[in-house]
Amino acid sequence: MRPTSISSRVEGGAPAPRPPRGAAGDAPSARVWLSGPYVVLLLVALVVPLAHLGAISIFTHHPRLMFVAEPTLENYARLLQPYYLEVLVRTLRIGLVTTLCCMVLGVPLAYWLARCGPTALGIGLFLLVMPMMVSTVVRAFGWMIILGRNGVINQISVGLGFERWLFVMNTETAVVIALVQICLPLLVLPTLASIERIPRSLEEAAANLGASPVQLFRRVILPLAAPGIASGAVLAFLVAIGVVVTPALMGGRGSRMIGNEIYDQLITALNWPFASAMAIALIAIVLGAVIASRAAAAAAERFRREAARRRASAGGA
Amino acid sequence: MSAIDQMRQAVRASLEVRGLTKAYSSEVSVGPISFDVREGEFFSLLGPSGCGKTTTLRCIAGFERPTGGEILLGGARLDTVPAHRRDLGLVFQSHALFPHLTVAENVGFGLSVRKVEAAERRRRVADALALVGLADLGSRWPQQISGGQQQRVALARSLVLRPPLLLLDEPLSSLDLKLRQQMREELRRLQKQLGQTTVFVTHDQTEALAMSDRLAVLSGGRIEQIGTPEQIYRRPTTRFVAGFIGQANILDATIAVRGDDGVAGLRVAGPDGVVLRVRLGEGSGAVPPPGSAAAAVIRPEDVVLGDDGPDAENTFRAQVRDIEYLGEDTQVTLEAPGLPPLLASFKTTRTASARLAARGSGTLRVRIDAADIHLIPG
Ligand SMILES: Nc1ncnc2c1ncn2[C@@H]1O[C@H](COP(=O)(O)OP(=O)(O)OP(=O)(O)O)[C@@H](O)[C@H]1O
Ligand SMILES: [Mg+2]
Numbered sequence: 113m114r115p116t117s118i119s120s121r122v123e124g125g126a127p128a129p130r131p132p133r134g135a136a137g138d139a140p141s142a143r144v145w146l147s148g149p150y151v152v153l154l155l156v157a158l159v160v161p162l163a164h165l166g167a168i169s170i171f172t173h174h175p176r177l178m179f180v181a182e183p184t185l186e187n188y189a190r191l192l193q194p195y196y197l198e199v200l201v202r203t204l205r206i207g208l209v210t211t212l213c214c215m216v217l218g219v220p221l222a223y224w225l226a227r228c229g230p231t232a233l234g235i236g237l238f239l240l241v242m243p244m245m246v247s248t249v250v251r252a253f254g255w256m257i258i259l260g261r262n263g264v265i266n267q268i269s270v271g272l273g274f275e276r277w278l279f280v281m282n283t284e285t286a287v288v289i290a291l292v293q294i295c296l297p298l299l300v301l302p303t304l305a306s307i308e309r310i311p312r313s314l315e316e317a318a319a320n321l322g323a324s325p326v327q328l329f330r331r332v333i334l335p336l337a338a339p340g341i342a343s344g345a346v347l348a349f350l351v352a353i354g355v356v357v358t359p360a361l362m363g364g365r366g367s368r369m370i371g372n373e374i375y376d377q378l379i380t381a382l383n384w385p386f387a388s389a390m391a392i393a394l395i396a397i398v399l400g401a402v403i404a405s406r407a408a409a410a411a412a413e414r415f416r417r418e419a420a421r422r423r424a425s426a427g428g429a
Numbered sequence: 430m431s432a433i434d435q436m437r438q439a440v441r442a443s444l445e446v447r448g449l450t451k452a453y454s455s456e457v458s459v460g461p462i463s464f465d466v467r468e469g470e471f472f473s474l475l476g477p478s479g480c481g482k483t484t485t486l487r488c489i490a491g492f493e494r495p496t497g498g499e500i501l502l503g504g505a506r507l508d509t510v511p512a513h514r515r516d517l518g519l520v521f522q523s524h525a526l527f528p529h530l531t532v533a534e535n536v537g538f539g540l541s542v543r544k545v546e547a548a549e550r551r552r553r554v555a556d557a558l559a560l561v562g563l564a565d566l567g568s569r570w571p572q573q574i575s576g577g578q579q580q581r582v583a584l585a586r587s588l589v590l591r592p593p594l595l596l597l598d599e600p601l602s603s604l605d606l607k608l609r610q611q612m613r614e615e616l617r618r619l620q621k622q623l624g625q626t627t628v629f630v631t632h633d634q635t636e637a638l639a640m641s642d643r644l645a646v647l648s649g650g651r652i653e654q655i656g657t658p659e660q661i662y663r664r665p666t667t668r669f670v671a672g673f674i675g676q677a678n679i680l681d682a683t684i685a686v687r688g689d690d691g692v693a694g695l696r697v698a699g700p701d702g703v704v705l706r707v708r709l710g711e712g713s714g715a716v717p718p719p720g721s722a723a724a725a726v727i728r729p730e731d732v733v734l735g736d737d738g739p740d741a742e743n744t745f746r747a748q749v750r751d752i753e754y755l756g757e758d759t760q761v762t763l764e765a766p767g768l769p770p771l772l773a774s775f776k777t778t779r780t781a782s783a784r785l786a787a788r789g790s791g792t793l794r795v796r797i798d799a800a801d802i803h804l805i806p807g
Contacts, residue, residue, distance in 0.1 A: 313525040316492050319513040321539035321586065328513075331542070335529045 162395075169388035179385045187389035196373065196390075203370045204397070206284060207353035210291040214299040214348045217292065219341060222303035223333060227312075240297045248294060252361035255290050256281065282364030290362045291352045298351060299344035306340025307333065339409070346405050350398050370394055442503035442593035442626060443468045444489070449498035451484050459484045459650040461498060466594075467642075469624040471617065475637040476647030477673070482630040485647075486596050489628065490519045502594060518587030518595040522602055524579045526571035532582050533558070533567035539590045557589035558582075560619065577608045584616070588623070595620075595627045601636065613640060634674050638662065646670050664803055671726045671805060678727040678772050680705075681807060684719045691716055695725055695802070703767035706742045708799040722807030729760065731801035732773035735784040735793055743797040747771065752785070761785070763795060771795070 169187055171179040190196065225236045243251060258264045260281050269277040280286045310333065318328045334341075356371035363369075370390055377387035443466060450460035459481030466472040474482045487493040489500055491512030500508040507515060526535050533554050534541075540550045558564050561581035566574060571582065580600060587595060600616075601609045617640050620627050631637050637644050638658040645655045646669070654661060654670045665671040671679055682702070686694040691709035693716040696702050705725060709716060717723055747765035754777065763771045773795070775781045785793075 311523070311525065313521050313523050314527060316490075316512075317519070317521065317525040317527070317586075318538070318542075319492075320490060320515075320517065320519040321542065321590065322513055322516065323538075323542045324513055327542045331538075332527060 165388045165391055168385050169392050171385045173383050173385045178382060187386045188393075190386060191389060191393055199368060199370055199373055200393070202284070202367065203353050206287055206291065206359075206367075206369060207349045209288050210295055210352040211299075211345050211349045213288065213292045214295050215341065215345060218296050218299040218344070219303055219334075219337070221296075222300045222337075222340075223307055223329070225300070225304050226307040226310075240300055243293065244297055248290075248355070248357045249361065251293065252290055252358055255286065255293075255362060259286060259289065281362070282367070284363065284367040286362040287359045287367050287369075290358045291355065294355070294358065295348035295352050298347040299341070302340040302344040302347070303337055304340075306337045310336045342405055342409055346402055349401055353397065354394065444472075444594055444626065444628065445499075445501040445504075446485070446489070447499050447501070449485065449488055449500065450496045451481075451488055451493055452496045458496070460496075462647070462650075462652055463498075464645050464652060464655055466626060466628055469626055470642045471620050471627045471629065471640060473629045473631060473637040473641040473644035474647060475631055475634060475644050476653075478632060480647040481650040482632070482647060483598055486519075486598050486628065486630050489594075490517055490596055491515050516590065516592055518590065518592035520580075520583045520587055520595070520597045520600045522599045524571075524576075524583045524603075526579055526582055526586075528571055530571075531567065532563065532569050532571065532574065535571065535582055536567075536586045536589055538586065543590075553589055557585040560588065561585045562615075577604055577612060580604065580612060584619075588619075588625070593626065595625050597627065597629045599631055600629075602631070602633070609636075616640070638674070646673065648673070665726060666805060668724060668805055671724075671803075676729050676772060676774070678725075678729065678732075678769075679805075680725040680727065680769060682723055682725050683807075684717055684721050684723055687716050687719050692799070693804075695723065695804075697725070697768055699767070699769065701767045703745070703765075705797070705802060706799040707802045707804060709804065710800060714804075716804070717806075723804050724807045726803040726805055727771070727797060727801065729772040729774035731797060732763070732771060733796045733798070734761065734773055734775060734781075742799050743802075745795050746792045747795045748792055749785075759785070763793070765795065 168179060170183050170185065172182040172184045172186065174180045191200070221240075225233055225240075228236065256263065259278055260266070261276070261279075263278070263281070265278050266276040269275065280289070314332055314336075315328060318332045323331060353369070354371055355369065356375050359367055359369045359372055360375075370393070374387050374390045374394070377383045377390065445465050447463050448461040449463070450458065452458035462481070462485055464472070474485060476482055484493060488495045489507070491508075491510065495508055498508075499506060502515075502517075526532075527538065530538065536557050537550050537554045540553060545553070554567070555564065558567055561584055563578060563581055563585065566578065566582075571579060574582070580603075583600070597616075601612050604612060613636060619625070629637070629640065638661070641658055643655065643657050644661060646653045646661060648669045654666045656664075661670060662674055665674065665677075668679060671677045681698040682695045682705070683698070684693055685696040685704055688694075691707075693707045693709070695705045695707050697705060707716075707725070745765040745768070747763040747768075749761055750764050750770065751762040753760040753762075755774075757777060758774050759777045759782070760772065760774045763773055765771065
């Protein structure tokens, strides 16, 4: 057994039969009260401010009073202006590309971490999680030093007698690079937890039945780790579309994200109603993403089982 | 049955393991181990926990890299081939069915990674499931079938690929007793039908003796003896085998006299140790020279109680110390002058029980046939 297993601490994992709720006859109603403190916190810190935010988002902007309580849809209508639509689309694009990059880099990494020895796992987890303790501002400056016009990479290329190699600073690419670094651990941890739960004997069985390493990964590891990968991907996507600092420091004029616009409206333009409308839109996207990923997972599972059933009954006939 | 004929076409092969060693650390190592498995043979590796059975099997399957030695399948080197190209069947103790695939998909997994075309795959999966008696369960999930059925699915999943060699690692040990006996018979029947070369790992001696054509007894990472079940039971070559397989009285002794035709006198160790007459049968080797140490192996069922036969050799009067009824058998601990405590057993029949009950003042005539005493190095 691996002493540093994180399965028990991180959510997500291979499908396991779920015990019925409130099993063994204890009354679930009695335990509801245990969640009391959290419910209070949720009300005070989330529901009330959210309601407030929602209310402000339909109020009218006023240059001096900030807003007046006259209901209007103007703020939402403004979101449909080409500039803001473009920001929205860009935000989603950056989020998706970041999530995809995290998956491509993170799933093999999680697999390797899950199957390496306990020492390597300890070191690997430390290296993975440590950057999360450093502020995003500092991390962005770190990237600037590496990727900048006169950064390390370009200094090397010039030093070797070439042109500058990299022109990514202040582009969307730079934002994605920095975001991948921020989001990678969020994807890797749940994925690692679900891969750790796949018994090694399944891999050996697959190899014994003739599956090459690639087939083994595609046919056994990926489907069994899918729930972990999905929750990690949702997490990475949510964090990626909500950032402010990273696009502000790494991106240029053409790579502003919705977080930057909210910040500007809130702090600079002092247009709270419009900022609120954008925030509500962002929250809606987040909720939509969560619901869509759940629905997609359920549909995929249904489809798979249905297909398996049809194939089996065709085979039996 | 067509399924059987189809599967008979399996490439059969013999296995040779030569000087296989696996060192886990400076203290823990297995081997060297050498044995041959003939084409179509059911060969068992039997031994106590930790003796290296699984290690040996995993080296053959390719999941463990041997430290030394070679493995040959049908005369060709196997140990240099990666696990997924060895084409061997392996059934795990834990079954290791894929939980995200149905029973039929599990069985078809090997065919599908080999890109066998769908119609042929369906046919072969159906045949394999029929072979193990699960024709109707193809659409179930592994979680929806019993342990014994899972075991059969695991078996079908290997057999459907017609492997030249089938490796079984304690496949029955997770089943309950009744099911285990049933699966034992079924497995053996199937293996004979298919002429499947099989290596079976178990720590259960009954299982190994009942199923095997030949078996190897392992202890501490080494092979103690290889032979047919009868050879292993009747003519163990080491003290470990004699003690591990069934029950045995093992008496330390020295050779007192050596006669012709494998006849010898054996002086049992201890004060006033008696001399036992021994007549070694064919295949038991020669009697060692007088004065050398030897141990006599006497199976409890060969100690005859209350018998008045004409042959007076090895006959004593013994005191009954303890009687244990084990159902079918009754086990008696005897004490005779010049002998260590002796275990005897007999079938619990009415006459035998009556004879034991009628022993009167407490002593009993005991006889051991000279041919039933087996010698091992002392
Ligand atoms: N991965 C490993 N690392 C270190 N030592 C190991 C490893 N696997 C097995 N061993 C050791 O090698 C020896 C043989 O183990 P093996 O699993 O082959 O025994 P076995 O005969 O199959 O026993 P059992 O009947 O309990 O399954 C044991 O002493 C075991 O502790
Ligand atoms: Mg074992």
